[in-house]
Amino acid sequence: MNIVACIKQTFDTEAKIAVSGGQVSDQGVNLILNPYDEYAVEEAIRLKEKNGGEVVVVSVGTDKTQEALRYCLAMGADRAVLVQDPALGKADSASVSVTLGKLLADMEYDVILCGNQAVDDGASAVPSRLAEKLDLPQANVITALEIGDGSATVRREVDGGSEILDVQLPALFSAQKGLNEVRYPSLPGIMKAKRKELKVVGLGDLGLSADDVAPKTEIVNVELPPARQAGKVLKGEVADVVAELVTLLKNEAKVI
Amino acid sequence: MNFSYSDEERMMLQMTRDFAERTVKPRAKEVDREHKYPAETVKQMGELGLLGVTVAPEYDGAGMSNICYAIAIEEISRHCASTGIIMSVNNSLACEPIKLFGTEAQKKKYLADMASGRKLGCLGLTESNAGSDAANVQTTAVLDGDEWVINGRKIFITNGGEADYCVLIASTDKAKGHRGISAFIVDLDNPGFSIGTLEDKLGIRGSSTAELVFEDCRIPKDNLLGEQGKGFKIALITLDGGRIGVAAQALGIARAAIEDATAYAKERVQFGKPIAELQAIQWMIADLSTEYEAARLLVHRAAWLKDNKLPYSKEAAMGKLMASEVAMKAATKGIQILGGYGYTTDYPLERYFRDAKITEIYEGTSEVMRLVIAHNILR
Numbered sequence: 001m002n003i004v005a006c007i008k009q010t011f012d013t014e015a016k017i018a019v020s021g022g023q024v025s026d027q028g029v030n031l032i033l034n035p036y037d038e039y040a041v042e043e044a045i046r047l048k049e050k051n052g053g054e055v056v057v058v059s060v061g062t063d064k065t066q067e068a069l070r071y072c073l074a075m076g077a078d079r080a081v082l083v084q085d086p087a088l089g090k091a092d093s094a095s096v097s098v099t100l101g102k103l104l105a106d107m108e109y110d111v112i113l114c115g116n117q118a119v120d121d122g123a124s125a126v127p128s129r130l131a132e133k134l135d136l137p138q139a140n141v142i143t144a145l146e147i148g149d150g151s152a153t154v155r156r157e158v159d160g161g162s163e164i165l166d167v168q169l170p171a172l173f174s175a176q177k178g179l180n181e182v183r184y185p186s187l188p189g190i191m192k193a194k195r196k197e198l199k200v201v202g203l204g205d206l207g208l209s210a211d212d213v214a215p216k217t218e219i220v221n222v223e224l225p226p227a228r229q230a231g232k233v234l235k236g237e238v239a240d241v242v243a244e245l246v247t248l249l250k251n252e253a254k255v256i
Numbered sequence: 257m258n259f260s261y262s263d264e265e266r267m268m269l270q271m272t273r274d275f276a277e278r279t280v281k282p283r284a285k286e287v288d289r290e291h292k293y294p295a296e297t298v299k300q301m302g303e304l305g306l307l308g309v310t311v312a313p314e315y316d317g318a319g320m321s322n323i324c325y326a327i328a329i330e331e332i333s334r335h336c337a338s339t340g341i342i343m344s345v346n347n348s349l350a351c352e353p354i355k356l357f358g359t360e361a362q363k364k365k366y367l368a369d370m371a372s373g374r375k376l377g378c379l380g381l382t383e384s385n386a387g388s389d390a391a392n393v394q395t396t397a398v399l400d401g402d403e404w405v406i407n408g409r410k411i412f413i414t415n416g417g418e419a420d421y422c423v424l425i426a427s428t429d430k431a432k433g434h435r436g437i438s439a440f441i442v443d444l445d446n447p448g449f450s451i452g453t454l455e456d457k458l459g460i461r462g463s464s465t466a467e468l469v470f471e472d473c474r475i476p477k478d479n480l481l482g483e484q485g486k487g488f489k490i491a492l493i494t495l496d497g498g499r500i501g502v503a504a505q506a507l508g509i510a511r512a513a514i515e516d517a518t519a520y521a522k523e524r525v526q527f528g529k530p531i532a533e534l535q536a537i538q539w540m541i542a543d544l545s546t547e548y549e550a551a552r553l554l555v556h557r558a559a560w561l562k563d564n565k566l567p568y569s570k571e572a573a574m575g576k577l578m579a580s581e582v583a584m585k586a587a588t589k590g591i592q593i594l595g596g597y598g599y600t601t602d603y604p605l606e607r608y609f610r611d612a613k614i615t616e617i618y619e620g621t622s623e624v625m626r627l628v629i630a631h632n633i634l635r
Contacts, residue, residue: 032270067263074267184275187305187318187328190267 001053001147004109005044005077006100006130007037009061009068010120022221033068036115039175042182043145044113045076051147053110054078058103060088060096066198073193074185080196085203087210093125094216100126101133102206109170111152116141116174127174137171143178268324272331275304284336287462288607293418294339294462301339302373306332307346311355315363316372322497322559326504330552333508337611338462340508344501345414345463346370349619350377353423353439353494357482366421366441375420379498380410380442380468381491387412388624390425391434391488395470397426399477404440406473409452414618416466417454420444424470425491428484437487441479448473459610496569498619499576500562503555506579506615510548513583513590513608514541520594520603537593544586551579570632577625580615587612 011017012030019025033041044055057072057080059065069080083099091099104112112134117124124140131138143162144155152167157176167173185193203213232248234241249256261269280297287294301307309325311317318324325347333340354367369375386392395408406426410416422442429436442449452467482490518541521532531537555575561568587609591598598605616622 067266070263071267071270074271184271184304185267186303187268187271187309187320187324188313189305190264190271191313191319193267194264 001047001051001111002107002109003044003047003053003055003111003113004104004107005037005041005055005057005072006112006114006126007041007057007059007068007072008034008115008118008120008126009059009065010034010118013119017224019222019224022219024222031064031067033071034115034118034120036117036119036175036177038115038182039177039179040113040115041072041075041077042180043175044111045183046180047111047145047147048076048078056081056107056109058100059083060091060099066200069198070193071185073196073198074190075183076185076189078196080198082198082200083203083206084200085213087203087213090215091213092215092217093123093129095213096126097129097133098213099203099206099208100130102208103201104130104134111147111169112136112172114172114174116176124174127172131172134172137167138173139165139167139171140174141176142173143176145173145179264320265324265327268320269327269331271304272306272328275300276331276335280332280339281335284339285604285607287336287338288459288611289461289601291456291461293464294336294342295418297336297339298342298376299373301332301343306343307373307376308351308367308371309347311351311367311371315355316368317351318371322500322562323556326500326507326555326559329501329504330508330511333505334512335508336462337505337509337608338460340505341414341460341502341614342376342463344498344505345379346377348498348501349379349494350415350419350421350423352497353379353481353490354441356493357439357486357490358441359478361478362441362481370421376415376418377421377423378413378415378419378468379491379494380413380416380422380424381495382410382412383408384411388621390491391437393425393427393437395424395426396430397424397428397438397440399428400474402477403474404477404479406440406442406448406470406475408470410468410470411453412455412618413466413468414463416468417451417464422468423481423494425487428487432485434488435485437491438484439481439487439490440475441481442470442473442475443479444468446473446475457614459607459612459614495619496572497562499572499625500555500559500568502615502619503551503558503572503576503579506576506583506612507548507552507555509608509612509615510544510551510579510583510586513586513605513612514544514548516603516605516608517541517544517586517590517593517598520597524594531593540589540593544582544589547578547582548586551575551582555579570629573620573625573628573632576615576620577622577629580612580622583608583612583615 009031012032015029048055055077057077060083114127139154142154142156146153305318308317313319370377397404397406424440424442428438450469452469455465524531558568558571558575591605
């Protein structure tokens, strides 16, 4: 069974976010493997351990992204491919989906795994877009995956419950927290990762032009959320206070 | 000169930091309070390769550098010094001498078992009358046919309560003094071995400190480690390496105290502002952080020298001396910054304080460190 895991390198979830000139600054920020992608990589390695085959991790990124890919190799993935190109500097979900779609078109796989969202932009767009590009069945936000004969049974979160789906393979799944417990890369794993293949390709190698991957969205401005205000204590007669509270909930908090 | 981490060092730092925060930290208070050996953590460390960091892969180790080893011990000790020393002793005092002096057969069995975490190791050196004066070992090993017969008592043996194997230092010829001392590997699953007193200690209470009792303990002739009569040298070389481990443990405790005290100083409001805005507190934090960084450079340099097969005895002693004294100072000042709260068990500062003290004592006291440093400079 061949499994592809798509990953993104993101800010450390504990990083302090600073905005300057309408952009999020990456100065001195620690970069990590997107936590939801960790579940995808872990599941990919588990599938391989159970069924044999190969795990390939792929990403669109920069020089720094190699670190996240190396981390996946240390966890137990077999090889990695990074698509890196100056034309991908402002890549959005559309650019990434087109790029990965072209990369994966020439690869053999039974299962593609993604994280259901990245902790930075939280768009949850690449898994579905990629499945459409590859004309694959997809199941998103899954918390369980069982491989059968030419198909997979998955459980996915839906509003107020969960649903069980049978999906024909090959297929694409996006992982949700709870799918598995992610392992730490062992020290021998870290050492082995150094000798595993990490291939870097450009858009030209995939037969893509800068126009093909032009972003379809433009970030106009980025702002930090307003600083948290101190709570408000209402004082006075009960009847007055209740009336005031209802008004505030309606007009200020806008929750009723 | 290069102060940046390699890819593997960075990855190992991230892994050990995550593991320590998620797994070691939540158990640390109970490990200390209840004198609880962290068996589950030790098992997990074995699976991650943390019990044989510098041991070659063919003997089930991770095959990493001594710098990686120092980083890993610091990260674990940042949250639990008891767990840090269990790890350090297995790596430095049990695996290392067999790695350096063992036969192929000894490495295949004993080294691989300990590096993988299948078995736990300890070093049997200290006796009631042979502490800093390590040459005054009274435990004897006498060859009888195909077996060595061991008699004697070892005290203050870290991991002694749980260890499966012991690298034992014993006299094979009393007339020859320290040239009559030899090293052995003892499988502690032996009718001639028993555990004596278990110490009740000020700190590192989750790691056992035991008396090892050998009464006509018979071990195979082949379990002599290195040459007969070279045991004292083996012990000294082993302790040189061990000092990097203890120094890294001390760095972890120092960092814990500094980080916790700094976080507290930013939150604690007195006179209408956080105490971190008071210069008295700022200077303490500045001094401690500077000394911690300096100690860390010394320790990593000693590890680097060892990785590059250069003499490192003096540097390891300097690193251990400074790191352990910084740990003690950081814990003392850390409690001071927390004031009354620092003195209670509601905060872990008092535990850092109790744990820090031993780093100035074991694997060579601060006085012995100065002796080693002076000897290296003046010889």
